[in-house]
Amino acid sequence: MEESSAGFAAYVENNNLFVSSSFYGNKQVTKDGSTNIVYAQSVHRDEFGISKGTFWSNNGKLLAYYRMDQSMVTDYPIIDWTKYPP
Numbered sequence: 001m002e003e004s005s006a007g008f009a010a011y012v013e014n015n016n017l018f019v020s021s022s023f024y025g026n027k028q029v030t031k032d033g034s035t036n037i038v039y040a041q042s043v044h045r046d047e048f049g050i051s052k053g054t055f056w057s058n059n060g061k062l063l064a065y066y067r068m069d070q071s072m073v074t075d076y077p078i079i080d081w082t083k084y085p086p
Contacts, residue, residue, distance in 0.1 A: 002052065006060030012040050017054075017065060029063075036071040043068045 001011040009020045015033030017040050020026045033039050040053040043066045053066040 002054050002056070004056035004060030004063070005058075008056070008060060008063070010040065010054045010056075010063055010065070015039070019063060029065075030067075034071075036069065036073075038066075038068045038070070040065050041068070042066065 001009050003009045007021055007023075010029075011018055011020065012033075015035065015037070016031060017029040017033070018026055019029055030039050042050050042053050055064045056062070057064075
């Protein structure tokens with residue numbers, strides 16, 4: 001959970017992004033999150049020093065976030081290399 005300077009907090013629950021505050025309560029920001037659509041996580045930017053996926057504005061009232069759609073990526077089979085032949 002990441003909090004802003006204005007008292008808002010952003011968090012992910014059931015693959016969707018939510019914003020919470022004591023005054024407004026919990027508000028769902030996204031509705032299409034799944035194991036293939038990922039919100040609020042760094043998206044292949046760790047090598048540039050980015051390790052989070054939400055960014056609050058200076059006044060703490062606006063939220064920017066990463067969204068990664070990997071639905072076109074097919075599953076890759078993992079084989080058991082301990083047996084011969086694999």
